[in-house]
Amino acid sequence: MKKIKILLLLLTVSVAGFYSCTDNDPVENEVVTSKSISLRTTLNEIKKANNINGKNELSTQDQAFCFNFVFPLNLSYNNGTVVTVSSYEGLIAVLTSETSTFYFEGIQFPFQVQQEGVITTIDDEAEFFALILDCNFPTVNNFVFDFTCYDIVYPISIINANNETVVIETQVELMQYVSTPTGVSTYQLNIVFPISIEQNGLTIVVNDLYEFFEINNDCAGSSCICTADFNPVCVETTNGTVMYSNACFALCDGFTEADFVTCNTTAVETFATTLGDCFTMNYPVQIQHQGALVTVNNDGELLQYYFPNQSDVPAFVYPVTINRTTPTGSFVVTIANQTAFWDVVLSCN
Template sequence: MKTIKQILILLLVVLPLGISCSDDDTKTKDTQKSASLRVVFNEMKNNFNIAGRSSSDDDDEMCFDFVYPITLSYNTGTTVTVNSIDELIDLLSNEDEDMYLEAIAFPFQIQYLASGTTVTINSEDDFEGIIDECDFDTYDDDDYMDSECFQLVYPFSIINTTNSETFLMESESQLYAFFEGLDDEDEDFNFDFVYPISVIVDGATVVVSNSYQFEEILNSCDDDYDYDDDCVCTEEYSPVCVIDEDGEVITYPNPCHAQCDGFTESDFVDCN
């Protein structure tokens, strides 16, 4: 499981990629798609209870904040300048699978909340180092590796976004062999899934149309879910939320999953 999760985070990491900017600022900056950015945003969503997510650790705090303003871009190519943490929280609260933040303009600065020290982040490698230092949850952490909450459905294709070359993966062994065969020079290549792909979650096949949906599925992975093995759900990805007996918000891929776990439509709450 560890190997497949390491491959998945590699697929999600897209190194230098210029994104066209379009806003009212005539001095917009070029942005770069960043997997580290999404890791930070997931952490923020947990800590600030954004979109119904709450941290499992009451003492959990953000390791740093950005030094504003920062320049971000959506998956649509729209660029925005964010001037405060309140503005950023508002943007994150309104993300969805059709429009979500995925890129940031380098260099930018962060400030460690504990010490007040300011650090300049010049590249994705620098950003990844900060993620490791702050011990943020990533998709290759043990919590995800041990969950085994989903399986990739073969065949599917991956793409090198640098040159648009695609590679068909027909089995897990072929996927392993492909990445094990990459040499050091290939590490600068930018890979992603060719969407849509399908994954199996708790016995149900879910069609994933973009990286945000895939990220949401990973975020919803929870070993405590115990679906009825006889329950068969559709492939639709239409998340619903419920509040469990401990007052925690649980996100299910679609209403069928929630109903299989014993909830009814009257239990559904706003995920936002």
């Protein structure tokens, strides 16, 4: 691994808005930055590597890191102030002075990084996310799979890969957005803050991404670097059965495979596993797909438009009717929206 060397910081306190100064030159060029979850992820790793507690002690270290930034960089604070960073020591200084009300949240694209002597240009957030995945940095996607530190209070909203705001009603539904068979997702979970979590019997409001990382840094399980796949395992503890999203998190928390017990998998049923068993569709139905309405006439056609990493059920045009099968018989149910359909899936046994 190369060592990160971020050259000298230049911070002009009078800079405001979306402008940046270099040395003592007047502001001449507008600097446009973009909010970046990947930046916050990377800065969080730099702070942990340098034992920065966000208060007043500076502990600059020459840490081995996955990549070198090529400087200068233009970074923006959450109030819009843009600064030009040109040194490792300077970056450490401003990261030390970050607070929950004044922290970095944006970067100017494109920028360059150096890995093993090769310089690469990072053009956008998707490429930045791919970079930090290669570095195995703990991401927001990883954190939501660790059930041992806190519980998210639902519903919450996220911005999906199509830049649409989506309401998420359950933990399982959230998992479907970031889970893939290979454990690697190109979608970076973008949570709309504030959200609430329950931790140690208390309800805590998490106001932004900075606070989200701070809370996860205090979690014992956050040091685990596990893939974002949802293959739950359960263990028995003195406080009852605890479910982990996959074996990696359980092992990282000190358990062994001998501790695993059978999970109640009812809560992780999917549309595909319950279709034709718990319920059948009354065809034809219409699906919204890539801006068009598509009519489907059977299960085979329907499953072609089921994308579990994007939504828990296909994008039906509602209302739709199904035949619900229970131990006492079958009956017709009219479903008015996606949330109601998901309730049917979760109720399947």
